[in-house]
Amino acid sequence: MTFTMLRLTMFLAAVGLFTAPAAFVRAEDTDPAALAKALKETPITLQDGLKASEREGKPISGKFEIEDGTLQLSVYTLQGNDFIEAVADPKTGAIAKA
Numbered sequence: 001m002t003f004t005m006l007r008l009t010m011f012l013a014a015v016g017l018f019t020a021p022a023a024f025v026r027a028e029d030t031d032p033a034a035l036a037k038a039l040k041e042t043p044i045t046l047q048d049g050l051k052a053s054e055r056e057g058k059p060i061s062g063k064f065e066i067e068d069g070t071l072q073l074s075v076y077t078l079q080g081n082d083f084i085e086a087v088a089d090p091k092t093g094a095i096a097k098a
Helices: 002-019 032-040 046-056
Strands: 058-067 070-079 082-088 095-097
């Protein structure tokens, strides 16, 4: 049990390190107004994305984000001792890649 908690802590720390240099992120990727506008046109919910990602493992977190100018839903799952990012299509809720 403690080994799993250690891996989870290390994963969250790594995510923090990779997301820290916000100066390199384009303005459109962090614009809350653009994200809100894109979400209005999306028929699926975060809950739908979490449900669809269950085939990749146990969902532990998820978020809508704008990546390269398009909206995507990223769900992070735990499968055994591995963390997997599943990207869902925000129009259909289907997992596009894992």
